[in-house]
Amino acid sequence: MQTQATLTGARIRERRRLAGLKQADLAKIVGISPSYLNLIEHDRRRIGGKLLNDLARALGMDLLALSTGAEISVIAALQSIAQVHPETAANPAEATALADRFPEWAALMLKQQNTITTLQDRLTALSDRMSHDPNLASALHEVISVVTAIRSTTSILVEGPELEPDWQRRFHRNLFDDSLRLTDGARALVGYLDVPDATTNSTLSPLETVEAYFATHDYHFPDMEHPAPKSPSQSPSPTDEKAPPLAAPFLAIYRADAARIPATELAKVARQFDYDPAMIAAEFGTDLAQTLRRLASLRQDAGHPAMGLVLADAAGAITILRPIPGFSPPRTAPTCPLWPVFQAFSQPGLPIRAQVRLPGHQGLQLLCYAIAHPRTAPQFDAPPLLQAIMLMRADPPAHATPRDVAQSCRMCPHTACAARREPSALPPVKPHSIGVL
Numbered sequence: 005m006q007t008q009a010t011l012t013g014a015r016i017r018e019r020r021r022l023a024g025l026k027q028a029d030l031a032k033i034v035g036i037s038p039s040y041l042n043l044i045e046h047d048r049r050r051i052g053g054k055l056l057n058d059l060a061r062a063l064g065m066d067l068l069a070l071s072t073g074a075e076i077s078v079i080a081a082l083q084s085i086a087q088v089h090p091e092t093a094a095n096p097a098e099a100t101a102l103a104d105r106f107p108e109w110a111a112l113m114l115k116q117q118n119t120i121t122t123l124q125d126r127l128t129a130l131s132d133r134m135s136h137d138p139n140l141a142s143a144l145h146e147v148i149s150v151v152t153a154i155r156s157t158t159s160i161l162v163e164g165p166e167l168e169p170d171w172q173r174r175f176h177r178n179l180f181d182d183s184l185r186l187t188d189g190a191r192a193l194v195g196y197l198d199v200p201d202a203t204t205n206s207t208l209s210p211l212e213t214v215e216a217y218f219a220t221h222d223y224h225f226p227d228m229e230h231p232a233p234k235s236p237s238q239s240p241s242p243t244d245e246k247a248p249p250l251a252a253p254f255l256a257i258y259r260a261d262a263a264r265i266p267a268t269e270l271a272k273v274a275r276q277f278d279y280d281p282a283m284i285a286a287e288f289g290t291d292l293a294q295t296l297r298r299l300a301s302l303r304q305d306a307g308h309p310a311m312g313l314v315l316a317d318a319a320g321a322i323t324i325l326r327p328i329p330g331f332s333p334p335r336t337a338p339t340c341p342l343w344p345v346f347q348a349f350s351q352p353g354l355p356i357r358a359q360v361r362l363p364g365h366q367g368l369q370l371l372c373y374a375i376a377h378p379r380t381a382p383q384f385d386a387p388p389l390l391q392a393i394m395l396m397r398a399d400p401p402a403h404a405t406p407r408d409v410a411q412s413c414r415m416c417p418h419t420a421c422a423a424r425r426e427p428s429a430l431p432p433v434k435p436h437s438i439g440v441l
Contacts, residue, residue, distance in 0.1 A: 013047035264288065
């Protein structure tokens, strides 16, 4: 198979044809024979230096683009698209040739894929809100209640006997008041139906408010990274004045974790062990839950891989969430049960590692580490309170055949999945490795 570096001749030939030049014409411009140019175009002669510069200038191409071809990121994105849609029989190995020979078409394909991904994300958000947002349900109930009241009042005025002026004024006043309520309810309904995006804020639940507070600090609190003072009276509050009340217990856990696993040492050890939570936990003598939480605090701008974090309770509700770039599990809709964070509840204390693949999202794959652990000490005559924690790592090293997961059933195209709870809003695809818990 030809590598990207050996396709310079093919790029010259394709660009020459697009420019409407014959081999003899281009050879004359750069001062070589047509036969020598023919050898170059068929990658039978390596070129560089002045001749490569002359060819790039004659063809109106950037020298780097001519010599190295399409950017690696473009080729990787095209290969991801092919892997996401195996039913098309597109060969990912041909992505390099496609990007080199038809860069404009490759750019158009990537733009369209980005548009599809954006629309799928917006559809997920809207489907989530339409089905499970309590604020939306309240707004709908208010509108329906007011409409019912207006209909009852008007039926009395129209169909009932003639009313005395005093009663008529009362009913007219009721209609006026109900119309104001209807206007307010309709405005609230429109507001809740607006799909949230990266630049707008919607009404947040208490937990979402905590997550928003953590996000504004990039899930990193430098003032809590140093050991707590020996004197309790000198210990600063785990929250600041702007922190929501529910943030206090999470910040207290953050401080305790930081005391056990200092940030400076964590960064060094994490790189040493390639971010393997089990090896890092053994190095610090900590449990896996602490280690997973601390790894999620590593900053991507410091050269660490992007990390996401999910905490869930035994009812399947996500109690805290740090999204990972390109993906965020739904907050209110029932999430796909094939995620390792839910699998962990069936085997408390047993660590789980799984590589997952999301539909769409240009073939986004994540390496997930999960474990379920007790939140409280065991007690007689009381059910155990379990919490599951999952660390998601982007750009994962090769681990195993990825497991197909989704944000929710509505946004999952794998119709053969045994865990499906409701129909999908997406067209079906051929299954890859759909798992069953």
